[in-house]
Each structure stands twice: as structure tokens, then as C-alpha cells.
Amino acid sequence: MRSAVVVGGGIGGLAAARGLLLAGWDVEVRERLADDATGDGSASRLGGGISLWPNALRALDVLGLGDAVRDEGLVQAAGGIRDRRGRWIVRTDQRRMIERHGDGITVLPRARLLAILRDALPSAAVLTSAPVVRPGVIDADLVVGADGIGSTVRRLVAPRSRPRATGTVAWRLAAHVPDPPTEGGETWGDGCYAGVAPLRDGRVNLWAVVRADEPAARDLDALRRRFADLHPPIPELLDAADPASAHVAGLSWLPPLATFVRGRHVLAGDAAHAMTPNLGQGGCLALEDAAVLSRCVDAGADDLARYDRLRRPRTARLTRRARLAGLVAGLSGTIPTTGRDALGRLVPTALALRGLDGVLGWTPPAGPPLGRRSEGGTD
Numbered sequence: 481m482r483s484a485v486v487v488g489g490g491i492g493g494l495a496a497a498r499g500l501l502l503a504g505w506d507v508e509v510r511e512r513l514a515d516d517a518t519g520d521g522s523a524s525r526l527g528g529g530i531s532l533w534p535n536a537l538r539a540l541d542v543l544g545l546g547d548a549v550r551d552e553g554l555v556q557a558a559g560g561i562r563d564r565r566g567r568w569i570v571r572t573d574q575r576r577m578i579e580r581h582g583d584g585i586t587v588l589p590r591a592r593l594l595a596i597l598r599d600a601l602p603s604a605a606v607l608t609s610a611p612v613v614r615p616g617v618i619d620a621d622l623v624v625g626a627d628g629i630g631s632t633v634r635r636l637v638a639p640r641s642r643p644r645a646t647g648t649v650a651w652r653l654a655a656h657v658p659d660p661p662t663e664g665g666e667t668w669g670d671g672c673y674a675g676v677a678p679l680r681d682g683r684v685n686l687w688a689v690v691r692a693d694e695p696a697a698r699d700l701d702a703l704r705r706r707f708a709d710l711h712p713p714i715p716e717l718l719d720a721a722d723p724a725s726a727h728v729a730g731l732s733w734l735p736p737l738a739t740f741v742r743g744r745h746v747l748a749g750d751a752a753h754a755m756t757p758n759l760g761q762g763g764c765l766a767l768e769d770a771a772v773l774s775r776c777v778d779a780g781a782d783d784l785a786r787y788d789r790l791r792r793p794r795t796a797r798l799t800r801r802a803r804l805a806g807l808v809a810g811l812s813g814t815i816p817t818t819g820r821d822a823l824g825r826l827v828p829t830a831l832a833l834r835g836l837d838g839v840l841g842w843t844p845p846a847g848p849p850l851g852r853r854s855e856g857g858t859d
Contacts, residue, residue, distance in 0.1 A: 481505065485622070496748050529677055532549065532767075554680040565711055626751055637740065657720050664677040672690045
């Protein structure tokens, strides 16, 4: 049996391990942190919620886990982008999205997604407190670097690559309120933006992005003041947010790499294509990576070139698109933000949804059906 070591026990690493297991590999996951990916963990480890778009659910179907995630998640009633007063700039019609792509935007706690992925592996497959310092000496037929934006494995595959800071900081929080919203979405302000996503358990997942040089980048009370003039329920949710749930991190992205593969080493998830969160596709693309890798190595590890060929163009395109979206969302000044919001409203809802086809219309490479669907196609 061919052997693989997956470096990193987050979403991308656990999903890659699941795909390799289904492809007939003996798999070991090495996670540097002491608390495993499904344990209680800290807020900074597990985060709040995660939004899974139709392409991610399609990838999970390949891994045989799509229905388990659908059962845990909440399909958003509506979504899109609003201005600071609450007026829609672009609205996402979930009914049409489901008709067009088979699923809507499904939100669930990140910890539950990690638990589903972890429970789909043998209990002894995940080693915690097992950092990898020298991936080149790992004794395995395949080494998958799924160890995040600061990847150790990437130093072997693409040694000249360096993440780039955006100069912004993202807060992620969770709130309990008596009457949680049923609709999710993002709101663009002046030099900042924030978003909400309700969860099935009654909590609301929140995120807020500000410039790194602002007091709001470091202090929750300052963050609440920064967003106090936005439309309801954002100020109310921030006031109700549990400080213990806060995860605060500077946003960075990884310029597209020249390759994801070197010898028996292959990159996946943020190690390969870390992007800003503005398309909601970071975790989704990591799940795609896992599905594609499982199909590419099903006939042997020498097909890693196919994985590289399928994944790099798509992830490079979406990485650049996410970066541009972040710059637009973070515009400051009355004239730039007024113009941005006005131009956004000129796009009809149906056209905006069709504009997402390049993101959401992804289908996995042809192979044996392992989940709910058996759709073919290519990246």
C-alpha cells in the first residue's frame, strides 16, 4: 500500500487525508498543535463559522461527506452586499443559486466541519503535537503540505514564495441574540467592512475588517465604536459578541506560485494559494484540492502533474479576484465609496449570479462516485 504523510490537521489537511484514504493510500496526518482539530481547542484554533458554497459541497460529495455537512449546516435565506445604511448593493438569490448550482450557501461551525472530517479518518491516523521541521526527510511515497500560509513544505516546493500583508486586520466573533437574523451578507463601510452569517444553533457568526493602524484593530470596544453607525443588526451583534470567541489576525495573501508540486511533495489549501477572505472561498478551495488530489493519485503518485495543471490556474485566478474584491470593499472616502456602491447597484441580480459561475460551477475531474453525486467534468 502506498503511504502518504499530510502535514497539517486543518480543513485542507484532513480533507486531503480523507481523499487519499478513499484512493487506497495509507495516510498519516501530522499536526503541530497539541489540541487536535476536533477537540475543544481555542477560539483562535477553531474559529467561528465557515460558509461552504456549492463548489465546496460538490468536493465534499467526492469525499463521501457532502450529506453529513448539509445535515449540520444552515442554508442562508439570502445574502449579498449592503451599504452602510443597509441598502442592497448586490443581492444573492439563494433560490436561484440552488436551481443553478444544486446547493445554496451553507454555514456551519468550523469545529463541526473539522469534526466531520476527523471522524472520517481512522482514530490513529492523526498525530498531534507532531510538528514537521524537515519535510524532505519524511519516509513516505507522498508528502502533502497542508500546513497553512506559513507552510514548511512550501519552502521545498516554492522556496522563493513569500506571503504579502494587506495592511488590514480581520476580527471573527460569535454572538448569541434573542432574535438572530435569518439572512447573511456583508456590509461595506468607509475603509472597513463587516459581515454576518447565522448558524443553525442560534449563534451568529461575525467578521469585521479594519486597517491595521486603527485602534479598532486591537481593541474590541474600539471596534464596536468603529461600526456603531452601520445599519442594524451589525452594531447590536458586535455589542453582544462574546469576547472569548474573538479571533483577530492580520490578513495576508500568497501571490500565485509557479508550481504546487516538486517530486513527491505537493501543496494544498493555504499552503498553495492563501487568499483574502473576500470571496468566501479559502476553505472551499482547500476542499476542492482534496477532491482533485484523490482523483489524480488514484492511478498512482506520478499523476501529480495533473493535479498541478488542474489546480493552479483556477486558484491563481480566484486569489487575484479575492484580492481585488478586498481592495474594493475597503475603499475609503465619500466619493470612492459612493461611486463604488452606485456602480454595484447597476448590476442586475441575475447577472450577478451568473458572474459567480466561474467560482461555483466547478466540478471535480471524472472518477468513481464516492458521495451523493457522480458528476464528471474538469476544473
